[in-house]
Amino acid sequence: MCSIILRLTPDGTFIAANRDEMATRAWEPPGEYWPGICGGRDTLAGGTWLGLNRAGVMATVLNRTGTLGPAPDKRSRGELPLLALCAESAEDAAKAISHLDASLYRPFNMVLADGRAAWFVRGLGSGQPEALPLPEGVSMVTSGEVNDPTLPRITRHLPRFTAAPFSEWGNLLADSSGERAEKINIPATENHGFGTVCATLLTLPREGALAHLFAAGPPDTTPFATVRC
Known part of the structure; x- marks a missing residue:
């Protein structure tokens, strides 16, 4: 169960996300x-869980509850962000x-x-x-509804992300405390090899250059670094 938190403001959109996956599933x-x-x-x-295009559009896909992994008669959900990122705006995506x-894919959120x-x-x-616009303020998506x-x-x-400035969101992504169902940063060693494998912080301003930071491992043990591509 991945997590994405988004703050939509008049100045731009601020995003934090953890990717949860089997530790044995290879990725780049x-x-x-x-x-x-x-x-x-x-x-x-061959797909992606989160991507950006040159127009400054971000697309991410998450599994819905009970749908982890591929199915032999379904297309990979990882192609969905790539299809979305052919668009020049989030609305068009x-x-x-x-x-x-939707029957071509296992259930998903984007x-x-x-x-x-x-x-x-x-x-x-x-x-x-079904596509629904998100309101200004903070929204969080995992495997169910917004x-x-x-x-x-x-x-x-x-409530923690809502109360904190964006500068603290990386620390909130790194929090591995709490009961298993509550954890936003899941240690794979505690969950049969399934856990948080990487994290992303994004700033998408209304004007100017975006900022893209990536932690290539669990965010409590792996520093965020700037992505340049």
Whole structure:
């Protein structure tokens, strides 16, 4: 269960994300593996969990509850951010994903953002994905709905991110305390080899250059470094 936290403001969009995965699933850190798109690459299926394009659009995909891993009759969800990042704005990316056939993929959540807007998209395994605009303020997405009060991780951590300045969000991503269902940073050694494998901090301003930081390991033990691609 990955986590993404987003603060949408009149000055831009601020994003923090942890990726949770099996420690044995190989991946590569962010790079321009696809023309005009910078993102980490899943070497098993060839897609990405989070990417950016040259227009300043960010796209990320998360598994919904109970859908970890691939299925032989489904397409990889890692291709969804790549499809979204053909768009020049978050709104256009949301429209593009909402026209797909959701039955081609295992259930998923997506967050799409640029410096002016952000969207939540859910694909439930049938029909077409539904795209919903996110309001100004802080939103958190894991394996359910936006700011889902039924998920312990969100009920514990959403108030913390809401109260903290963005400069502290990296420290909040690194917090590995709490009960198992609450943890935002999951030690793989405690969870049968499944845990937090990397983290991202993004600033998407309305004007000016974006900032992209990446921790190529659990954020409590791995420093964030600037991504240049």
